[in-house]
Amino acid sequence: MMKWIVVILVHSLLTPNLINVRGNTGMVHRRFEYKYSFKPPYLAQKDNTIPFWEYGGNAIASSESVRVAPSLRSQKGAVWTKTKTAFEWWEIDISFRVSGRGRIGADGLAIWFTTERGDYNGEVFGSSDKWTGLGIFFDSFDNDNKHNNPYIMAVINDGTRHFDHQNDGGSQALAGCLRDFRNKPFPTRARIEYYQNVLTVLFHSGMTNNEQDYEMCLRAENVVLPKAGYYGISAATGGLADDHDVFHFLTTSLHPPGQLDQIGQVPQADNDKLSQEYKEYQKKLEDEKEKYKKEHPDEQKDEFDDWFESDNQRELRQIWQAQSTTTEVLRDLSKKLDEVIGRQERTLGLLSASGGAIQQGGSPPPPGQHQQQYTGDAIRRHEVDALLNTNNILTQSMRDLKTQLNDLNQRTELLIGNQKAGGSVGGGYDMQGLVAEMRDGLNTVKQGVLGVQARVNQPQGLNSCPTTKCVGLTPFLVALAVQLVIILGYNIYKDAKGNQSKKFY
Ligand SMILES: [Ca+2]
Ligand SMILES: [Ca+2]
DSSP, rough: OHHHHHHHHHHHHHHHHHHHHTTTOOOOOOEGGGOBBBBBSSSSSTOOEEEEEEETTTTEEEEEEEEOOOOSSOOOEEEESSSSSSSSEEEEEEEEEEEOSSSSSSEEEEEESSSSSSSSSTTTTTSSSOOOEEEEEEEEOTTTSSSSSEEEEEEEEEESSOOOOGGGTTTTTTEEEOOBBSSSSSOOOEEEETTTTEEEEEEEOOSSSSSTTTEEEEESSSOOSSSSEEEEEEEESSSOEEEEEEEEEOOOOOOOOEEOOGGGSSOHHHHHHHHHHHHHHHHHHHHHHHHHHHHHTOOOOTTTGGOOOOOOHHHHHHHHHHHHHHHHHHHHHHHHHHHHHHHHHHHHHHHHHHHHHHHHHHOOOOOHHHHHHHHHHOOOOOHHHHHHHHHHHHHHHHHHHHHHHHHHHHHHHHHHHHHHHHHSSSOOOOOOHHHHHHHHHHHHHHHHHHHHHHHHOOOOOSOOOOOOOOHHHHHHHHHHHHHHHHHHHHHHHHHHHHOOOOOOH
C-alpha cells in the first residue's frame, strides 16, 4: 500500500516537472527512432550483428541481450550507433542488469551521447576518455573509498578533460544520485531525457516489474549537448567483475509543437541512406524467415501468429472464459452445499444417539436436559451401553443378595424352631465345666508336647522305647489335632446358639 502511495506521489511530482521541461506550449511530439534502438527478440541477427549498431571489445550480442562486459577480470566492451542523430531533443529508455556473485562489483556501465563514436576498449567504463558530449555513468566500484557507490552520475566533457577515476568523478559530475543498481530481481531501467536544455535522469530500481516505478535521480537545467551525436553503451570490469547486460535501448525523438515539419530538414542524403538501410534490414529479416521456414517445413506457423487471433478464436476464448467463471461459481456452491450437508448429518447423528438413550434408559429426560444434549457434549452410544451393563450387573447383584437374605431368614427360622423343640435356653450344658474340661485337655496336650520334645532332644542311643508302652510321633500329633478341632468346633457352635437365643428371647 505504502509503495503505491509513494509511486503515486512520485508520479504526481514528476509529471508537472516533465510538463515544465517540455514548456507550456502544449503537447510534445514524440517519434520512436528505430535506427537508434535495439530490443529483443532478434536483437542480434543470425550473423551476430545488431541492426544499426556496431559493437566490439569483449561485448557479446545475442537475440535477447547484449553482454557489454562479461563477469571476467579486466574486460571492456562497447556498442555504438552507426549513424549520427538528426534530432535535437530526445529521450532514451534503457533496460539493463548489472549482476555478479560478489558483494562488491566493478567497474560499471556508461551510456554515451557524443559527437564521435568512442573506443570499444577505452579507459572510461570501457570507452574513450576525453569525450565530447554526455556520459551517464553507473559506477559500481568505490575508488575513493567514500562508501558512496554504486552511484549514478552525469558528466559532460568538452573533449579536453580526463575522467577522474580516483575520486569517482566527484568534482566533474553535473549531478547524480546514490542508487544500488546491482543484483536486482528485475532488470533495472533508466530513462534519460534531454529536452530544451534540461537533462533529466529517472531510475527504475528493478525491485518490481511495474513499468511506472521510475524515480527521479537527477535533473539539470541549462545543459548544452551536441546537436547531433552517437549513442553508445560501454562497460568494464577490473579485479572484481560483474556481468553487464543490456536488454533494450529505445530512443524517442522529442519535437516541440509546430516543429515537426522541420524533421524533413534532415539532410536528404542521410535520410535516403538510412531509409535504404532500413529496407535492406527488412529484406534481410524476411529472407531469414523464409530460410527458416524452408529449413523447418514442419513449423509452418508464423512465430507472430501467437500474438493474433481470428474472430472464431476470440469467440471461443470468450465462451471458454465465461464457462470457466461459471465452473468456478458452481465449484464454490458445491463446496458450500457439502458443508451444509455435513452439518445436517452431524445434527441427525446427535438426535439419533440421544433418541436411543431415551429408549433404552427408560423415562425420557426433562425438556431442559433434552436441549442440553443437543447443544453440549453428546452422550455417545458406547457410553450408554456401558451404563446399561452396569445397571444390569447391579440389578443382578441385588437379586442375588435378596435370595441370600431369604435363605438366611429361612435357616434362622428353622434353627429357632429346633431350639423351641429342644427345650430350655442354655441346652443343659455347663459353661464353667466345659472351660475347665478344655483347660485340662490343653494341659494334657501341653505335657504331651513337652514329653515329645524331651524325647526328640534325647541322644540317639537313649531313643529306644522304654519298658512302658510306646506310641509313634505322627499318630500322636494327628490324634491331638483331631481332638482340638472337635473341642473348638463344639465350642463355636455353642456360642452361636447362645447368641441367637439371647437375640430372640
Ligand atoms: Ca568508480
Ligand atoms: Ca566513491
